[in-house]
Amino acid sequence: xxxxxxxxxxxxxxxxxxxxxxxxxxxxxxxxxxxxxxxxxxxxxxxxxxxxxxxxxxxxxxxxxxxxxxxxxxxxxxxxxxxxxxxxxxxxxxxxxxxxxxxxxxxxxxxxx
Amino acid sequence: xxxxxxxxxxxxxxxxxxxxxxxxxxxxxxxxxxxxxxxxxxxxxxxxxxxxxxxxxxxxxxxxxxxxxxxxxxxxxxxxxxxxxxxxxxxxxxxxxxxxxxxxxxxxxxxxx
Numbered sequence: 001x002x003x004x005x006x007x008x009x010x011x012x013x014x015x016x017x018x019x020x021x022x023x024x025x026x027x028x029x030x031x032x033x034x035x036x037x038x039x040x041x042x043x044x045x046x047x048x049x050x051x052x053x054x055x056x057x058x059x060x061x062x063x064x065x066x067x068x069x070x071x072x073x074x075x076x077x078x079x080x081x082x083x084x085x086x087x088x089x090x091x092x093x094x095x096x097x098x099x100x101x102x103x104x105x106x107x108x109x110x111x112x113x
Numbered sequence: 114x115x116x117x118x119x120x121x122x123x124x125x126x127x128x129x130x131x132x133x134x135x136x137x138x139x140x141x142x143x144x145x146x147x148x149x150x151x152x153x154x155x156x157x158x159x160x161x162x163x164x165x166x167x168x169x170x171x172x173x174x175x176x177x178x179x180x181x182x183x184x185x186x187x188x189x190x191x192x193x194x195x196x197x198x199x200x201x202x203x204x205x206x207x208x209x210x211x212x213x214x215x216x217x218x219x220x221x222x223x224x225x226x
Contacts, residue, residue: 032212034214036217041220041222042219042220043117043119043204043217043218043219043220044156044204044206044217045217046214046215046216046217049213049214051212051213090155090156094211094212096211096212098161098169099144099161099163099168099169099211100146100158100161100169101146101156101158101206101215102158103155103156103157104155105154105155106153106154106155
């Protein structure tokens with residue numbers, strides 16, 4: 001079965017510092033991987049996706065993610081964190097057998113001034 | 114705004130009452146998904162439509178839950194005889210293909226007293 005894991009419940013980083021939110025995946029076949037962000041009492045906003053091609057994927061709001069096949073990882077990164085980046089981040093994989101997105105448990109990012 | 118819209122945004126009901134949520138997807142999207150999210154957790158898949166056909170239902174979807182998409186456009190999710198455990202955010206999403214991202218609405222928050 002397809003799955004993703006987010007090993008950290010919370011990540012804290014100072015404003016201006018680089019941030020990384022970790023995600024590992026388990027799939028049969030080619031992975032279709034996604035990152036979403038969720039602000040309080042809001043829906044999920046799409047940040048970026050990996051379907052095929054370059055291992056470094058650039059997305060919205062200055063975020064990027066690195067696909068690493070050998071480590072089965074898809075970590076979300078940003079060179080310089082903003083306080084406004086504080087939110088809940090979800091990694092997800094598309095299950096090609098059932099056509100649905102399967103989400104991780106989420107990582108709460110806190111950026112402090 | 115041509116995004117996914119959900120109505121109502123908030124619903125408070127007493128245990129045992131029936132509730133219905135509506136989702137209007139992005140107009141050209143033929144795939145529509147319902148997810149449930151409890152506080153601090155990742156979204157859990159409930160059901161999925163391709164056009165008007167309901168192609169998959171999660172085991173989470175008990176017989177008190179029913180979803181329809183009668184003309185392949187908007188969808189409704191009805192919960193009969195609500196229980197306190199049904200309290201959650203109900204998220205709707207749509208997509209146009211099998212590999213791309215899902216676009217989410219702002220969600221409908223249900224509180225069962």
